[in-house]
Amino acid sequence: MTQIPVLPSPTWFVGCGNMGGAIIDGWRSAGLSLSNLVVIRPSGKAVDGVRVVTSFADAGPAPKLVVLAFKPQKLDEIAPQLKTWLTSKTVLISLLAGAEADSLKARFPKAGAIVRALPNLPVAVRRGVIALFSRDADDDVRQQVANIVAPLGFAPWMTDEAKCAAVGAVAGAGPAYVARFVDALIKAGEQRGLSTEIASTIALETVFGTAWMAAASNEGMDSIARRVASPNGTTEAGLAVLDKDQVLDQLVALAIDAAARRGTEMANEAKLAALAEPERLS
Known part of the structure; x- marks a missing residue:
C-alpha cells in the first residue's frame, strides 16, 4: 500500500x-x-x-x-x-x-x-x-x-x-492548445448538423480515448494515425489536409515558440528587476 x-x-x-x-x-x-x-x-x-x-x-x-x-x-x-x-x-x-x-x-x-x-x-x-x-x-x-x-x-x-x-512551454501551455483543438472538433461537428451537446461529448471522448489508448499501448502517434486511416479512405483524405507541407506541425511549433519566447522575456524582466533592487533600497 x-x-x-x-x-x-x-x-x-x-x-x-x-x-x-x-x-x-x-x-x-x-x-x-x-x-x-x-x-x-x-x-x-x-x-x-x-x-x-x-x-x-x-x-x-x-x-x-x-x-x-x-x-x-x-x-x-x-x-x-x-x-x-x-x-x-x-x-x-x-x-x-x-x-x-x-x-x-x-x-x-x-x-x-x-x-x-x-x-x-x-x-x-x-x-x-x-x-x-x-x-x-x-x-x-x-x-x-x-x-x-x-x-x-x-x-x-x-x-x-x-x-x-x-x-x-510544451506541457504548461499545452492544455490550452489541446482545448482549442477540441473546440475546433466541436465546431466541425456542429457544422455537420450535430447538436452542441453531442458534438462536445464526441470530441472529448475522441481525444480522451486516443490519449488513453496511446498511453496504454505505448504506440507512437504516427502509427495510430496510420492505423485509423484506410488507404484512399475518409480519414486519409483529412490527413492529407493536416499533413500538407507539415502545416499542423508548423502551427503548433509556432505556438510553442511564442510561449517559450514570452517565458524568456519574463525571465529577463525578473533579472533586471533583481539588479535594480539595491538601487531602490539605497
Missing part, C-alpha cells in the same frame, strides 16, 4: 490562483491532509478545507515549506514582505513562470533551498506534468519535494533550467 505523503508543518501557499487551486484540488483528491497548509492572500477568499489568512503576520510560525502561487508580475511586491519570514530550514517552491532560480535566490537569500516547479492545470485531476529544477536542493529536499508532487502526475527533475522551461 502506497503511503500518502504529509505536507511539512507549516506549509504556506502565498497566493492561490488557478494553478495553486489546481494543486490543492489534486492533493485533496489524492487524500493528502491539508491541515498543515495555510493560504495567504490579501482578498481572504476562501479555499475549501484550508485555513486562509490575509497577511504573513496572521499565518503563524515560520514556514518549513513555501509555495509561490501568485502572478509573476507580483514578485517584487511580495518578496520584500515574505523574505523576512524565511529561514535556512525553509524550502521555497516557485510556480512562477519566467522567474529563474538565480532571480529567486536574489530575492530570498535566506531560504534553505529554492525549487522551481512548472505544473500544468491537469494536476487538479492528478494527471498533470510538473517540471522540477533546483540548483541548491540536496537529496533529502529533492525527495521531500518529489513525494508531495508525485500524487499530482508526472514530475521529472530537469538537469538544467532551459529544459525546465521547455517542459513549461
Whole structure:
C-alpha cells in the first residue's frame, strides 16, 4: 500500500490562483491532509478545507515549506514582505513562470533551498506534468519535494533550467492548445448538423480515448494515425489536409515558440528587476 505523503508543518501557499487551486484540488483528491497548509492572500477568499489568512503576520510560525502561487508580475511586491519570514530550514517552491532560480535566490537569500516547479492545470485531476529544477536542493529536499508532487502526475527533475522551461512551454501551455483543438472538433461537428451537446461529448471522448489508448499501448502517434486511416479512405483524405507541407506541425511549433519566447522575456524582466533592487533600497 502506497503511503500518502504529509505536507511539512507549516506549509504556506502565498497566493492561490488557478494553478495553486489546481494543486490543492489534486492533493485533496489524492487524500493528502491539508491541515498543515495555510493560504495567504490579501482578498481572504476562501479555499475549501484550508485555513486562509490575509497577511504573513496572521499565518503563524515560520514556514518549513513555501509555495509561490501568485502572478509573476507580483514578485517584487511580495518578496520584500515574505523574505523576512524565511529561514535556512525553509524550502521555497516557485510556480512562477519566467522567474529563474538565480532571480529567486536574489530575492530570498535566506531560504534553505529554492525549487522551481512548472505544473500544468491537469494536476487538479492528478494527471498533470510538473517540471522540477533546483540548483541548491540536496537529496533529502529533492525527495521531500518529489513525494508531495508525485500524487499530482508526472514530475521529472530537469538537469538544467532551459529544459525546465521547455517542459513549461510544451506541457504548461499545452492544455490550452489541446482545448482549442477540441473546440475546433466541436465546431466541425456542429457544422455537420450535430447538436452542441453531442458534438462536445464526441470530441472529448475522441481525444480522451486516443490519449488513453496511446498511453496504454505505448504506440507512437504516427502509427495510430496510420492505423485509423484506410488507404484512399475518409480519414486519409483529412490527413492529407493536416499533413500538407507539415502545416499542423508548423502551427503548433509556432505556438510553442511564442510561449517559450514570452517565458524568456519574463525571465529577463525578473533579472533586471533583481539588479535594480539595491538601487531602490539605497
